[in-house]
Structure formats: structure tokens, C-alpha cells
Amino acid sequence: MDIDFQAILKTYVAESEEHLVRMEESLIGLETYPEDQKFLEAIFRGAHTIKGNAAGLGFPKVSEFAHAFEELLQQLRNRVLPVTKETITLLLRSVDALRQMIPDAIAGAKEIGPEHQALLAQLINKNAAPAEKQRPPTPQDTKPSQQPVRRRREDFHALVERADTVRVDIQKLDRMLNLAGEIAVAHGRLRQALETPTHPIDEALEAHGQLERLSLDLQEQIMKARMVPVGPIFRQYIRTVRDVAQASGKVARLLIQGDDVEIDLSMVEKLKDPLTHMIRNALDHGIEAPEVRRTKGKDPCGSITLKALHDGASIVIELIDDGAGINRNLIAARVRSMGVVAEPEQLSDQELFNFIFEPGFSTAEKITDLSGRGVGMDVVRRNIETLRGTVGVASRPDNGTTITIRLPLTLAIIEGFGVGIGDETYVLPLHAVLECIELPAEERHNNSSRGVINLRGHPLPYIRLRDWFGLTSPRPARENIVVIEVGRVKAGLAVDMLYGARQTVIKPLGKRFQELSAIAGSAILGNGRVALILDVPGLMREVIRAHGELGGSENESQGFLTARNDGPTPVRYH
Amino acid sequence: MNEGHNTTDQTQYLTFHIAGEEYAVGILRVKEIITYGTLTTVPQTPPSIRGVINLRGSVVPVVDLAVKFGLPTSPVTDRTCIVIVELNFGAEPTVMGIMADSVSEVVELFSDDILPAPPFGTHVNTDFLRGMGKAGAKFVLILDIDKVLSASDIINPVSLGAAQPGLVSGAGG
8 A cells, every 4th residue: 555545544534533423423412402403414514524535535335335324314304204213323323334334445345244234224224215226245245355354454453543643733833843943043052152161151051041941842832732622532422421321221411511621642542441431330320210310309311521621730530420429338338348447437438439449349249239330440540540640539429429530731741759779760750759768777777678667656668679670789878768659558669869859751661661560661861861760559559469479468468558647537457 | 574685686784793693684674883881771571671771862672682592691891782773563663772792794695695594503593583694704693683572572492502501691680
């Protein structure tokens, strides 16, 4: 496939997806407001564009399908056919079919699959138009060799799977170019100032300062170019809400707020799964059946709100439902039966509800008995943590539940905290670092790879990062402890040196190192060396797991969690 | 498999030494050769991955093929180099570094000069070799770097010729 054509196909796929999403959205709108012509028009435009493009690129089957789709819309538009739930469902299924058909066609499939064929027949039937176009597939057509199609389809998916292209306003690019030019000039100035020994040092410093400002400016501009609005991402869930609600005999709608808030492009993919999970949970466990809602005096149609907003240096995404809320007693009972906390009833709502994010909690057998949303919420938390975000939950009985996700503005830069072990430097995300203390003298002789120190009356377990990472450099006389906190767990990392906070540009380490749960990425230090950025939650999970495997029983590893003093309610874990 | 050359063509290869043996890589795959600087070790990786370096802003992993082939590793000297190569696996090209005790020369080999690697006798699993190149009086082992480096987590069993006791320096761990 030559490169130009491939580029065209790529654009075609991206555009088609945009149209399909918009068509879906409008179809659901049409279902709610069958009289509103603007939805029909929007769907019509999308289908028409897909049809035209498919014909132009030589995908006759896609074009044929889109044509049948369009015909049916025409009938609706002319009021020959009424807008019914059944028709909408047929059209939505056709949108799904188109979504599959387009990549297949690009991969070289000359025919459409039998189920799509059936759908096409349904569309044509509905149109009651002469079915001359529907021609039974000849055996020759139906056996495009499976193997190559599949392989190329994978290639193709590799092409489009990640939304790795971004449209940038030409003015933004011009601004970047301008800055790059100014940086070149400033470099010249600095060089000149340095090369002339008689020049006062002030001049060099000033040139350097200017260079720094310009570089920061450029960095900011580039960051901005990476941002995309959340609206299109949120709107994909309109369909999810409709389908899931219908499947579970409920009625619900999705409201979207703050759709112009922008997030880093690289977050988009990683947000999709958690959001799907959360929305499914809200529908499964939160929103009640219409009759129940009526008896509670609520609107029988439940509402789920997806909201995005800026808050300081983070982006907040909230999922608010007006359902039944989390049943505190059931959670408490479950926590008690797990034996993690002796008196779960004493915990604040906040503390108690956070248990739904615990991995053990969600996979428990009786989870379906809980009204709380346990299923897969640990996965949500883990995904959000990989984005260096946090997730929290608040709920009031019969008023509903709000799940709040906090994400950093960008994934490209973090506030880091540098520590040194021998020659190696490691960077910890600053938000995970609570404080630093010197390793107490009595612990210096502890040659074990871990231990427990007394932190103002609370036991603080720590590990020696040197031993954990298998570094062979000799241990210095004095060591320091960085106190970190992950979720509810406080722990210490023993290191040699503390280098302090610094802004760190994250460099990906590449696929080869993806499996390393303790390493999040890398950064380049002032001296040109590479420093590894630690994934603190990942590291802690590893440590706790290893502790369990090393003969510590389940209870003992829970004992790792004992060190906490972050709430007014003292909590004791077994 | 051939890098776009037919039987009459000649191709340039870069040769370098690892653990006393001379290896070759098609020159089109070599991006650059840099002197050995400080590596950052990455914990929990196989010993054959010596660490990562900063190559003008990109982080590039460096592989020690001696460890991978089960050969004794040589101490770092001022002739130690990192050969930066470009690999094709998956859709995107990947850049990696290979530690070399020294880089020797660029040789031109006709495809007639490249003989299939014998099934045993070399230090290297023949799957990793494209063949043996006849450069003058000596043979060089032509590496199939895509294969060698894509399977970089697997440490190969020590082949017969490498069973020389007492030479393992213990580095690279």
C-alpha cells in the first residue's frame, strides 16, 4: 500500500469514527425527541459522508450498506415510517456494523460478513424498497482468504488503535516556530557573552535567563498542543448508558458538563476503560428500577452526570448518579468479615467507602449482594493511578453516589523528588512523599533489607531500596528515609542521599520495560545521565506481595498497613 | 532476509568484538557508535540488559550480548563502545545499543562471501546469525539483530565452545 493512500485511509477511518459517534449520539437524541428534525439531519449527513467516501475509495459494500441506512432515514424524514424504539435499535446496530465493516474493507474484505448481510437485508426490508441490490453472495465472493485479511487487519489496528495524531491550530505552530527562532537568537547572545572574556558576567546571566524563559514558553506551547477536549470522549458513553440501561430494564440518561475542558491526549485511551466501568457500575448498582424510583418520589428516568472541571493544577472528572447510594451497613459487614478492620462501623463514610477500591474487596464472592459498586473498582483505581491520579467516592443513601477522579494536567512533567543510592539517582513523584528523616542510629546496624522504625509513636515499615533493587554499591554510614504514602499505606524507603524536589520531564522507557511495575519512566538529569522514576504504588504493591510470599501470612502482610495516622479516627488493623 | 541486495551486490558491514569474537551487523542498521559512558541500571531486568543511556534526549536500552550468549563479560576499557542500531519489530522502529569491547572496521562482503553458519561450533545460537562472512582470511559472525535483540530477555544456554571456566567476571548483574 503506498504511503499516500495509507494516509488517506487513516484520515478516512478517523473521520468515519467521528461521524459514527455523532450519528450514535443523534440517534439517541432522536429516540428521546422523535419530532426533532435536527437529529435526523445530523444522522443523515454522517451516513451520507460515509457512503460517499466509501464509494470514492472503492469500498462498494460499505457504500451499499450506508446507502440502505440512508434510505431508511429518508423514510423517517418523510414520515413514511414512525420513529420507534425498534427502528432506533436497528439503526444503532447498523452503526456498529459500519464500525466493523470499514476496517474490514480496508483490510481487503470484498464482502461483508453474514450478520452484516442479514442486517442489510433488514434495512432493505424496512425500506420496502425493491431489493434488487441484495444479491445472494456467490461462493466465489465469500471466500476471500481469511488468513491475510486477519493479519492485515491487525496491522491496520496497530495503525489506528491509539489516537496518536492530533490536529494543531496553525497559529499554535507558528507561535512555537517563533519561540524556537527566539531561542536560537538567545543562544547566539549567550554564546557571544561567554566568548568575550571582557564581557561582564551579568550579560551572560541575563541571556541565560532569557533563554530559560523562552524555553519554558515553548514547553508550555507544546504541552497545550497535546490537549484535547473531553466532550467527544464523554459523548461516547451516551450510547453505553442507553444500552446498559435497556439491558437491565432501567431508564437512564447521561448528562455531560464541562465538555470543553481539555486533557492530555495520552490520557484519553487510559480513561476509557475506567469510565466504562464506573458507568456500568452506576447503572447496575446505583440507578434503581423505574418503579422503585417512583415509590421513592424520584424521576423514573435516572440521571448520570459526567462532569469535567479544572481545579488548581489538576483536572477533575466526576461521575454523579442519582441512584440508591452505597449501603454503608453492607460495606461495613463485608469489611468486618474480611477481618481487615476490627470496628468498621466506627470508620467515617469516606474511609469505609474507599474499601470498594480494594482489590480483595471487589473479587469477594458475595459482591453481588452488595449495593455498593465493588466490581472492578480496584481496576479503576489502578488505571487512574497509572495516570498519576487519585480516585475517591462519596455517597448519600437515596441521593446517589459521586465518584471523583483527579488527574494531573499533563503526563509529560511531574514534580519529582530526587534521591540517590550509590551512583544512581531515582525520582519519586513529589505528591507521594510525605517527609524525609534520617535513619535512626539504632537501625543502621540492621543489615536486613527491611525493618520498622518509630515515627513519632507510630511504627513505620521501611525497605532498603538498595537491596530491593539489587544494587551492589556499598552502604554509606548514614542513610535517609523517605516517608511515602500510597492510598492508606505509609511506608519508608531507605536511600543514601536526598536531592530534593525538582520539575522532571518524563521520558518513556519503552515497551521493553513496560512490565516493570516499580518503574514508571525515566528522566534526564542535569549531568546528562538517565534517572529512573519510581512508580510508588507499583513498588508498594510489589513489596507487600513479596512480603506475603516470604512466609508472612495474610494477616502479617495486612500488618504492613498498621502505620497510619492520617485520620482523626485511630484505626487498628490486625 | 537480505537487506535488499542480490547475489552480485556487495554490502557493507560494521564489525566489532564481543568476548574475543568478531561480529558484524549490516551498516544500514547502525545509526552511530558512541563511547561507553555511564549507564543507568534498570532493576529487575535480565542481566543481559546492562541499562539505559541518554542518547540526545531519548532513553535507549543497552544490551550486553556477551551475557546473552553466555560468554564471559569483558571489563570496560577505553575502547569499549556502544553500537546504536535500529531494529524492526512491530510497526515502529526501535533503537537499541549493543555493548562492544571494540569496534574494528567496515568490511564489504559480496553475498557469495556469506556462508551459512555451521550448526555448532560457534558461541551463538545459529537462529541469531545470518551467516558467516568471509572477510579476507577470517570469518565474522553476521548477526540477525532483529532476532537477537527481540528475544533479549532469554538468556541462551551456554554453547559448547564457551565452557571456559573461571572467566566470568561477574559484571552485568
